[in-house]
Amino acid sequence: MKKNKSGEDPLEPGKFYILNNQYSEAEKFFKNYLETDPGNPEVYYHLGLIYETKHEISLAIDMYEKVLSIQPNHVLAKKHLDKLVGL
Amino acid sequence: MELKKPKHFAVIGLGVFGANVVKFLHELEVEILGIDKNERKVDEVKQYLKLPVVADATDQKQLQDAGFNKDNIDVAIVAIGESVETSIYVTLLLKEIGIKQIIARAMNNQHAKILAKIGVDKIVYPESNAAEHLARSIVSPHILEMIELSSEYSIAEIVAAKEFYKKTLKDIAIGSRYKVIVIGIKRKTPILVEETGDTDLKEEILLIPGSEEKIIDGDVFIVAGRNEDIEKMRNAK
Incomplete structure (x- = not known):
C-alpha cells in the first residue's frame, strides 16, 4: 500500500466506498484519481473489483489486464483475472 | 449408504x-x-x-x-x-x-x-457447451447459468435488477411477482485483508435467504421455477 508524505493512503476514500458497497461513488473516485496518477496499478485494480462486483466482466478483465501490464507480479489482479477468464 | x-x-x-x-x-x-x-x-x-x-x-x-x-x-x-x-x-x-x-x-x-x-x-x-453459454450470455446477459431440471423447469442464476437494490426480499415479493423460488443469493462482498491492507472480494452464498435480506448491487439470485417465469424475471430492469 502506497502512502503519501503525511502517511495516509491516498486511495483510502475509494476503498472506503467499495467496502461500504457504494460502487458508483467508488468508481467516480478512482476514475478522477486516474487523471492525476494515470499509471497507478492499484487504481485499475480497484476499478476491476468494482466492475467484477457489478458483473461488468469484460470491463473488469480490461482493468486487471491493465494492472498486470504495469505490474506483472500483482498477485491479486492475477488471481481475479484467472478466475474471470476461467469463467 | x-x-x-x-x-x-x-x-x-x-x-x-x-x-x-x-x-x-x-x-x-x-x-x-x-x-x-x-x-x-x-x-x-x-x-x-x-x-x-x-x-x-x-x-x-x-x-x-x-x-x-x-x-x-x-x-x-x-x-x-x-x-x-x-x-x-x-x-x-x-x-x-x-x-x-x-x-x-x-x-x-x-x-x-x-x-x-x-x-x-x-x-x-x-x-x-461453450457455444450454448456464449449464446445465452448474448441473448440473456442477466442469466449467468441455467440448469434444466426438465423441459419446463430450471434453476438459474440471475443478476439482480437495479430496481431490487436496497430492497428486502419481502419488499420485492419475488414469489408472487415472478412465481419463482429464491433458493440462494450469491454475493461478492468487498473485504479488507488485515495482514496486507489490500482490498479483495469474498464470494459467499446465502442459502434460503430470509425475507428481511436486503439486496445489494451485484447480487445474483439463484432461483428455481418454470422457464417462462425465469425469463420474465430476467427482463426486470
Whole structure:
C-alpha cells in the first residue's frame, strides 16, 4: 500500500466506498484519481473489483489486464483475472 | 449408504481444455495424474499435478508405466482435442486396462456416437457447451447459468435488477411477482485483508435467504421455477 508524505493512503476514500458497497461513488473516485496518477496499478485494480462486483466482466478483465501490464507480479489482479477468464 | 468419492483422477491431453480440467480438479483437492506427449504442456500445469507425465498415451506400455491401472485411477478424463482417432484409441486402451470410470471429450456427433459405443461413462461437449453459454450470455446477459431440471423447469442464476437494490426480499415479493423460488443469493462482498491492507472480494452464498435480506448491487439470485417465469424475471430492469 502506497502512502503519501503525511502517511495516509491516498486511495483510502475509494476503498472506503467499495467496502461500504457504494460502487458508483467508488468508481467516480478512482476514475478522477486516474487523471492525476494515470499509471497507478492499484487504481485499475480497484476499478476491476468494482466492475467484477457489478458483473461488468469484460470491463473488469480490461482493468486487471491493465494492472498486470504495469505490474506483472500483482498477485491479486492475477488471481481475479484467472478466475474471470476461467469463467 | 454413503457413496465413495473418487479421489484419484487422470487427465489425458493437457491442451486448453485439459489444463482447465486439471485446475478445477486441483481446487477440489483430489490427486491428479496428468499426461501429454508435449513436455511444455505438462510443465504449464505441473504445479497442480501429483504426477506429471510426459508420454505417448497411445502406447499401452507407456500408460501402464505411468501408473494407469484400475487400482490407481478412479476416473480418467480423455481431454484430447486434436484428433478424433487418437481420442478413440486412447479410450479403448483405458477400457482394456480396466479403468473404472472414463469421461471423454467429444469433438462432434460422430465422435460422441463412437465413444458411447465403446462404453464411455460420460461424454462432454465443451465446444457445444461453450457455444450454448456464449449464446445465452448474448441473448440473456442477466442469466449467468441455467440448469434444466426438465423441459419446463430450471434453476438459474440471475443478476439482480437495479430496481431490487436496497430492497428486502419481502419488499420485492419475488414469489408472487415472478412465481419463482429464491433458493440462494450469491454475493461478492468487498473485504479488507488485515495482514496486507489490500482490498479483495469474498464470494459467499446465502442459502434460503430470509425475507428481511436486503439486496445489494451485484447480487445474483439463484432461483428455481418454470422457464417462462425465469425469463420474465430476467427482463426486470
